[in-house]
Amino acid sequence: MDKSKVTDAGLDALIHAVQRAFENTPDPRLKEIMTLLVKHLHGFAREARLTQEEWFQGIRFLTEVGQTCSDVRQEFILLSDVLGLSMLTVELNDAKPAGCTAPTVFGPFHVEHAPRYDNGEDIGNGAIGKPCVIRGSVRSLSGRPIPDAIVEVWQADDEGLYDVQKPNLGQAQARGVLQARADGSFDFRSVVPEPYPIPADGPVGKLLHASRRSAWRPAHLHFMIKAEGHETLITHVFRRGDRFLQSDPVFGVRDCLVADWELQPDGSTLLVFDFVLNPSSEETGS
Ligand code: BEZ
Numbered sequence: 001m002d003k004s005k006v007t008d009a010g011l012d013a014l015i016h017a018v019q020r021a022f023e024n025t026p027d028p029r030l031k032e033i034m035t036l037l038v039k040h041l042h043g044f045a046r047e048a049r050l051t052q053e054e055w056f057q058g059i060r061f062l063t064e065v066g067q068t069c070s071d072v073r074q075e076f077i078l079l080s081d082v083l084g085l086s087m088l089t090v091e092l093n094d095a096k097p098a099g100c101t102a103p104t105v106f107g108p109f110h111v112e113h114a115p116r117y118d119n120g121e122d123i124g125n126g127a128i129g130k131p132c133v134i135r136g137s138v139r140s141l142s143g144r145p146i147p148d149a150i151v152e153v154w155q156a157d158d159e160g161l162y163d164v165q166k167p168n169l170g171q172a173q174a175r176g177v178l179q180a181r182a183d184g185s186f187d188f189r190s191v192v193p194e195p196y197p198i199p200a201d202g203p204v205g206k207l208l209h210a211s212r213r214s215a216w217r218p219a220h221l222h223f224m225i226k227a228e229g230h231e232t233l234i235t236h237v238f239r240r241g242d243r244f245l246q247s248d249p250v251f252g253v254r255d256c257l258v259a260d261w262e263l264q265p266d267g268s269t270l271l272v273f274d275f276v277l278n279p280s281s282e283e284t285g286s
Pocket residue numbers: 078081105106107108109198199217250
């Protein structure tokens with residue numbers, strides 16, 4: 001196209017023609033999403049003055065992202081993570097009142113049917129790392145303890161690896177499911193989690209490298225807490241002072257999720273963290 005002939009009115013006409021093409025979409029939400037997507041995609045390409053070579057580079061990149069996906073790897077979610085889109089959707093859909101524990105990204109290392117443990121047990125199950133004791137409680141927004149809440153935890157070990165990243169392990173390590181006591185308290189032993197890089201050997205890793213961005217996540221424990229009459233909470237607890245807190249490649253750090261992990265006289269590390277769940281709307285009648 002002769003660039004000199006490009007006018008804003010002509011480009012507007014193109015956007016509107018594409019939007020009109022979605023006009024008969026029966027599903028109103030799909031219609032709304034596609035209309036907005038066209039508006040912002042066109043706006044992006046116009047503002048960036050995208051060249052055809054850059055457009056094709058983008059197509060090649062997205063193709064590689066798709067080709068990197070497998071049963072055990074979701075490179076598109078990783079792309080969403082490093083673009084902050086995953087965290088944005090967490091925040092947009094988090095209507096919890098002040099006082100509730102904030103959610104963050106889920107991540108790819110959760111597995112269904114993790115082993116169950118009693119309070120006080122070692123969920124490390126042979127994981128490599130410094131000993132750690134985690135104590136906490138689960139309460140409702142009113143302050144009432146939530147008895148029997150299901151507390152699921154998963155984490156990386158001293159090498160920054162999850163058990164599922166060790167193909168020959170053959171057993172769950174540093175993950176488990178506990179049940180809070182009648183007073184809402186729970187505790188378990190494990191290993192101190194260490195920072196780790198998100199999978200960086202694919203196209204998302206290349207993008208991070210090209211952008212001089214770090215692939216390293218600050219150390220954290222993942223929690224998923226379920227309790228009757230309450231919204232499920234999916235979150236992490238980070239370590240204060242971690243050198244990667246300011247550069248999390250997936251933007252999952254929230255100040256309220258950073259806690260003190262204290263070295264004890266016996267050499268172990270103690271984390272104490274209390275979780276506050278939001279009553280579900282059926283419960284509050286709102
Ligand atoms: C995680 O914390 O497990 C994680 C989250 C997003 C991308 C990669 C890993």
